[in-house]
Structure formats: structure tokens, C-alpha cells
Amino acid sequence: xxxxxxxxxxxxxxxxxxxxxxxxxxxxxxxxxxxxxxxxxxxxxxxxxxxxxxxxxxxxxxxxxxxxxxxxxxxxxxxxxxxxxxxxxxxxxxxxxxxxxxxxxxxxxxxxxxxxxxxxxxxxxxxxxxxxxxxxxxxxxxxxxxxxxxxxxxxxxxxxxxxxxxxxxxxxxxxxxxxxxxxxxxxxxxxxxxxxxxxxxxxxxxxxxxxxxxxxxxxxxxxxxxxxxxxxxxxxxxxxxxxxxxxxxxxxxxxxxxxxxxxxxxxxxxxxxxxxxxxxxxxxxxxxxxxxxxxxxxxxxxxxxxxxxxxxxxxxxxxxxxxxxxxxxxxxxxxxxxxxxxxxxxxxxxxxxxxxxxxxxxxxxxxxxxxxxxxxxxxxxxxxxxxxxxxxxxxxxxxxxxxxxxxxxxxxxxxxxxxxxxxxxxxxxxxxxxxxxxxxxxxxxxxxxxxxxxxxxxxxxxxxxxxx
Amino acid sequence: xxxxxxxxxxxxxxxxxxxxxxxxxxxxxxxxxxxxxxxxxxxxxxxxxxxxxxxxxxxxxxxxxxxxxxxxxxxxxxxxxxx
Numbered sequence: 001x002x003x004x005x006x007x008x009x010x011x012x013x014x015x016x017x018x019x020x021x022x023x024x025x026x027x028x029x030x031x032x033x034x035x036x037x038x039x040x041x042x043x044x045x046x047x048x049x050x051x052x053x054x055x056x057x058x059x060x061x062x063x064x065x066x067x068x069x070x071x072x073x074x075x076x077x078x079x080x081x082x083x084x085x086x087x088x089x090x091x092x093x094x095x096x097x098x099x100x101x102x103x104x105x106x107x108x109x110x111x112x113x114x115x116x117x118x119x120x121x122x123x124x125x126x127x128x129x130x131x132x133x134x135x136x137x138x139x140x141x142x143x144x145x146x147x148x149x150x151x152x153x154x155x156x157x158x159x160x161x162x163x164x165x166x167x168x169x170x171x172x173x174x175x176x177x178x179x180x181x182x183x184x185x186x187x188x189x190x191x192x193x194x195x196x197x198x199x200x201x202x203x204x205x206x207x208x209x210x211x212x213x214x215x216x217x218x219x220x221x222x223x224x225x226x227x228x229x230x231x232x233x234x235x236x237x238x239x240x241x242x243x244x245x246x247x248x249x250x251x252x253x254x255x256x257x258x259x260x261x262x263x264x265x266x267x268x269x270x271x272x273x274x275x276x277x278x279x280x281x282x283x284x285x286x287x288x289x290x291x292x293x294x295x296x297x298x299x300x301x302x303x304x305x306x307x308x309x310x311x312x313x314x315x316x317x318x319x320x321x322x323x324x325x326x327x328x329x330x331x332x333x334x335x336x337x338x339x340x341x342x343x344x345x346x347x348x349x350x351x352x353x354x355x356x357x358x359x360x361x362x363x364x365x366x367x368x369x370x371x372x373x374x375x376x377x378x379x380x381x382x383x384x385x386x387x388x389x390x391x392x393x394x395x396x397x398x399x400x401x402x403x404x405x406x407x408x409x410x411x412x413x414x415x416x417x418x419x420x421x422x423x424x425x426x427x428x429x430x431x432x433x434x435x436x437x438x439x440x441x442x443x444x445x446x447x448x449x450x451x452x453x454x455x456x457x458x459x460x461x462x463x464x465x466x467x468x
Numbered sequence: 469x470x471x472x473x474x475x476x477x478x479x480x481x482x483x484x485x486x487x488x489x490x491x492x493x494x495x496x497x498x499x500x501x502x503x504x505x506x507x508x509x510x511x512x513x514x515x516x517x518x519x520x521x522x523x524x525x526x527x528x529x530x531x532x533x534x535x536x537x538x539x540x541x542x543x544x545x546x547x548x549x550x551x
Binding site for chain 1: 486506507509510511513514515518523525526
């Protein structure tokens with residue numbers, strides 16, 4: 001099945017083919033770098049030839065220098081491992097050992113700081129120093145991404161530039177000079193693919209900043225002229241709660257990374273009436289599988305078992321399986337589990353359910369709550385709770401029960417506008433519970449429904465869930 | 469309020485929420501014949517844990533599983549006495 005690849009194009013050649021037009025840029029909250037300048041210099045305090053064939057850990061605090069370093073090293077380094085922000089020191093050590101890291105690229109802080117490793121340290125900056133470029137960028141660099149597992153050692157999924165860029169046939173009419181942005185960090189799959197689309201698609205990029213409020217980021221994105229922006233449903237719920245969505249007017253709004261319910265799609269449609277709204281399925285291991293653009297939750301059943309496209313989807317034992325050219329090659333390190341099965345399909349662990357002619361995501365396999373032998377998917381219950389107009393977001397979990405093993409409990413964040421109206425919280429609770437009773441089986445209805453001021457979102461952009 | 473009263477109120481409330489019709493609540497009513505299924509009982513136990521801070525069925529001490537409503541109430545009364 002291996003197709004003959006044309007001669008390799010490096011990320012640098014994709015970003016700045018000949019003479020990039022002025023105006024293209026990448027920017028974070030602190031600095032802005034013109035692509036035009038980038039084409040004529042580099043941001044690493046090292047002779048790039050000395051990094052040829054090296055195995056590089058990119059351990060950075062800021063995304064801007066990270067993006068520049070990735071473009072410098074692609075085609076030169078043998079392997080680049082993108083350290084997620086906040087990775088625990090013990091995990092940094094195991095990642096370095098398993099990946100055979102011999103060089104650390106850093107902007108000063110970053111996860112590998114203050115750790116005495118036997119590796120060369122190279123500084124990356126947010127400024128470009130003019131200089132000649134190596135002409136040979138033919139190394140097939142491995143791009144290694146850490147998965148956002150909540151427990152245990154992170155898994156390292158090996159991609160290539162080709163599998164990350166892939167043929168993204170989502171039909172988005174890319175205008176002449178798109179300005180992309182994402183709530184995701186680019187050291188995670190969801191953010192990195194957006195960065196690559198921006199850079200390889202003739203566009204610009206505005207980075208988010210973990211230190212910044214949502215309102216400040218949206219204002220900066222608006223000022224930067226962002227036309228395309230992505231995030232998880234949790235990111236977008238927070239954006240709506242900030243009351244600052246009017247600070248920008250994107251033409252394209254994308255959701256991925258978590259199950260997307262109808263309520264968030266409807267609310268984003270209201271907030272951005274003229275934008276193209278898409279929700280996508282993607283994972284670090286399986287890559288981007290598909291985009292849905294009809295504004296409806298779930299995806300058409302016709303996508304399953306369809307032959308001939310660049311992606312084949314299957315449902316087996318209730319979970320979505322994906323085979324495509326965007327699937328990662330393998331795991332690095334001593335993980336015994338293969339990334340894909342013998343036929344090349346990745347089991348996403350995301351459980352789907354067919355309702356009429358659409359599949360809906362109902363939750364993660366490991367997140368299922370077992371109520372006396374009956375399965376409950378937290379996301380399915382949250383989707384119902386979130387339908388109440390006063391509810392901004394919710395989290396459903398299992399509570400231990402001596403009778404049924406577990407029962408369903410829920411927490412919800414209520415819209416400030418609703419709180420301001422002074423309606424009693426008891427009325428709201430009974431309204432939400434009535435909604436649940438109408439739409440769900442009795443064992444799925446939350447036994448307790450707690451109003452909370454906020455719900456934590458992990459660095460991955462997903463709701464924090466504590467699976468028992 | 470007496471434990472017994474709290475439990476009776478909870479039982480009636482959960483039965484109503486779950487659309488179950490209860491026979492007259494007497495001490496010798498067998499829980500399994502009461503019309504309450506295990507989900508109802510699980511909800512009652514969780515509610516009582518929230519309200520009274522008592523969950524004798526989950527305690528480390530070995531307790532006999534209650535058969536009748538009277539057993540159930542005594543379980544909670546004993547738990548209060550030792551709490």
C-alpha cells in the first residue's frame with residue numbers, strides 16, 4: 001500500500017516557498033515575527049548543520065519560539081519530541097530515555113528546565129537572526145507527540161510532516177491570506193495541525209497564551225485579524241462564558257477534541273452567525289478523520305465503511321476505528337500495545353451510538369459509569385443537561401453506591417445572566433432534572449445535581465474527568 | 469427530626485420521582501416487595517448520606533443487608549448511635 005512519495009518538501013519550503021509576500025506573520029502575546037524575515041534567517045543559537053541527524057527534545061515555555069524551531073529543525077533533525085507544557089519531571093526523564101534524546105531545544109524555561117541531563121542545550125528565540133540556510137533538508141524527521149493521558153507515562157506517537165499535514169479535504173474555502181488561531185497549545189496534536197495548516201497554507205497564526213484570560217485572548221485574536229479559529233467544546237464554552245466573543249469575527253469556527261453536543265453548536269451559531277461552523281474528529285494517534293459542517297451534532301452514518309476515500313471509518317464493539325494516511329506510524333518506547341491493528345485501524349476508544357442516520361459520540365470507553373450493570377456515558381447525560389438555556393457546561397460522573405455499584409451525579413455551571421435574574425436555583429435544578437427525565441433512562445438521570453462556579457479544563461483543552 | 473421520619477420522607481419522595489406506587493409503609497414491609505427497585509434504593513441511600521452524613525451500608529463494619537423497611541431504619545438508627 002506504500003505509495004511512491006515525491007521528493008520530500010520540508011516545512012520551511014512549504015512556509016516560505018520563494019519570496020513570501022509581506023504581511024504574513026506569527027504572533028503571541030509578546031512578540032510578532034514576519035514570515036518574510038523568517039525566510040532569511042533563523043531563531044536557533046546554533047549552527048543548523050551541527051544538529052543534523054540529532055534527536056531533539058523541544059522543551060519550551062512559549063509557543064512562538066517553538067513554532068520557529070520546528071520549522072528550522074524539520075528536514076535536519078532525525079527526531080523532534082514536542083514536550084507538552086507542564087510535563088512532570090519524572091515523565092521528562094522517561095521520555096528522554098525512551099526517545100534517545102541527545103539535544104534539548106529550549107527558550108529558557110520549559111518542562112526540562114533545571115534537570116541535569118547529559119544532552120546538548122540549544123536556545124531558541126522569538127527573534128530572527130539573518131543568515132544563510134542549509135540547502136539540504138532531506139532528513140525524514142520524525143515528529144513525536146505526547147498523548148494527553150491523565151495517568152501514567154505519556155505515550156509518544158510518531159508522526160511525519162506528511163501525516164500531520166495530510167490531504168485535509170474539509171472543503172474549507174481558504175481565503176487568500178487566512179489568519180489562523182487556536183485555543184489549543186501547538187505542542188498538542190489539535191494545535192500543531194492548525195499551525196501547520198496556517199504555515200503551509202500561505203497564512204498567518206496567532207497563538208493563545210495560558211497566562212491570558214479568555215477575553216484578552218479573544219481581543220488579541222480580533223485585533224490580529226483572525227479568520228479561522230479552533231478549540232475544544234470546553235474551550236468554546238469558556239469563550240461564550242467570557243462574554244467577549246464579539247471581540248472577533250472569524251469566518252471559520254472549528255471544534256474538535258471532545259464530543260460536540262447540539263447546544264454548543266447552536267450557541268456558537270448564534271455568536272458567529274456568518275461563520276462556517278465545523279466540528280472535527282481527530283486524535284493524536286488516529287489523526288484528523290473527518291469534519292462535519294451541517295451544524296448538527298454527531299456525524300452521518302454514511303461516513304462509516306465507505307471505500308475509496310483517504311480515510312476509512314469502522315465501528316467495532318461500539319467504538320470508532322480509523323485508518324488513514326494521517327494515522328501516526330507507531331508508538332515510541334516500551335509500549336507493548338501496537339498503535340493500530342493488523343489491518344491498519346486505530347481504535348479510538350471513543351464510543352458511538354447510531355440514532356436515525358447519524359452516529360453520536362457517547363463517551364470514552366474507560367469513562368463509562370456502570371449503574372447496576374447498565375452503562376451510562378457521561379457525555380450523553382451532559383449533552384442533555386447542556387440543552388437547558390441557563391446551563392453553560394456540565395460534568396457527569398459516577399458516585400460509589402453500596403446498592404448499584406455506582407449512581408450518576410452531575411455538576412453544572414450556570415450562565416451569569418441567569419444568576420443575575422435571581423431565579424431560584426431550586427427551580428433551575430428541577431427544570432434540568434425534568435429535562436433529563438424526559439430524555440434519558442431512569443438510571444441515567446443524575447441523582448444529585450450540584451451548581452458549581454466553574455469546572456476545570458485540563459491543559460489539553462478537555463474537561464477534567466477523574467475516572468475511577 | 470427523627471431518623472425514622474427523615475427516611476420515610478425520602479422513601480416517599482424518591483418513589484414519587486421514580487413513578488413508583490408504594491404500599492403503606494410499615495416496618496415489616498419487605499424492601500423487595502415495596503415497589504422500589506435497586507436504583508430507587510441506591511438514590512435513597514445517596515440522599516440520606518448527603519442529608520445525614522450516614523452511609524451504614526458502605527461502612528467498614530460488617531452489616532446485614534436490610535430485608536425489611538424496619539431493618540433499613542434500624543441500620544441508620546444504630547449508625548447514629550455509634551457515630
